[in-house]
Amino acid sequence: MSQKIKCVKGVRDILPPEVDVWNFVEGVWKKYFSLYGFKEIRIPIFEYTGVFQRGIGEGTDIVEKEMYTFLDKSKNSITLRPEGTASVVRAYIEHNLYMESPFNKFFYSGPMFRYERPQKGRYRQFYQMGVEVFDDDSSEVEVEVIEMIVEALKEMGFNDYQLNINSIGCKNCRPKFIEVLREKLKGSMDRLCEDCKRRIDLNPLRVLDCKKDSCRRVVSEMPVITEFLCDGCREHHHRFKELLVNRKISFVENPLLVRGLDYYVRTTFEVLVGNLGAQNAILGGGRYDGLVKELGGPDVSGFGFALGVDRMVLALKEDVREKSYDYPEFYLAFLGEDVIPYSFEIMNLVRKNGHSLYTNFRGRSLKSHMRLANKLNVKYVVIIGENEVKKGCALLKNMENGSQREINISDFENFLVNYN
């Protein structure tokens, strides 16, 4: 039995300087959410279990085996949220937000919880950001959201990702496809893996996703869903692709792209990157018309996506990571206890003018102050010793070129106001 205190399996601490990268990623997304008119909605970490059972679907892996569910002291079944959409939809219905027409585009951000075996890019507490658009069933709004994604990814230095799209039809046309698919799969049953044999009855669409070679060969002989779309879905899908081309957004049509959550209809999409191993999807989403009604609200449409912050941070290029590290601008080195009151005045002056300053109150030699300042990557060191106190000045050293000068207080203040 290990004595050292440690965190729960599958969860982790985000430490500096890594946390700067997280703030960078989250900041870029928030900026683009705002530019595209999304308002933040803060949803609770946990809900009554039924919200997710009904929202995500009883047959899904998430609901069947991955949720953190427990009874609270009132014996209510509570579940830590495994995703965000169900909660946003619940809030949308609960507060009658469909009556307030200006607010139909939301974004959320925060930790999600799923009980899974941890591996690269997959943790039991992981972080998602996502958006939801209600009451707009157009292809246009889908392309608007994807354009936002493309712009945000560009700003974060992603240039070799792949956007996959598909349409999985609606409640009118998908059943027909499923029926045909199920019949054809039964004809080739002997060549499928055990899991897929089970899926034929349970959820044949999942067979399309199977990565085993034998199953893929069978799948390659199967019809694709886009050939079975009803007129409405086909038109919607065609318009969607047309607009993507028009916006010069490159994409790959992947008729095998099936989202794992029950609520999706028509457009689905995901973005894949190459350097993440098996967990290569950094974001994904689609349309979920019917979900709001399913959860007891009016029959309004829905469209959205979620991105994995953990994976986004992992996939970021090294030079972008380094650029996002946030160092203090100033370090103050004081020499001897007697100059501490004066040093406080100087530090306050720097900070009042909007510049970050780090110091260390352990009695140190100037050499060790300088070493620390160097490690902190600061731009300037302010040195305060008895000489400076006597003259009422400061010694300002530029750490990039090594130059330094004595500077009186009013000149120093001018310097602080003007630089940058």
Added chain:
RNA sequence: GUGAGAGUAGCUCAGUUGGCAGAGCACUGGAUUGUGGCUCCAGUGGUCGUGGGUUCAAGUCCCAUCUCUCACCCCA
């Protein structure tokens, strides 16, 4: 839930047929009394994941267990 690999200093790791617990980096101090990076010198730092077993003797062999990693699966 299934399979494989790993766990030794803060980090990355070496450690031979079982025989004194090691290196590099990092950290602290010094070479330079009030000046960083480069160099040199010195020092601090370990219940070898944990529990048990075999043995005169276990980091090393055996069993169990925990955690991490990768993959399956699933998804963001």
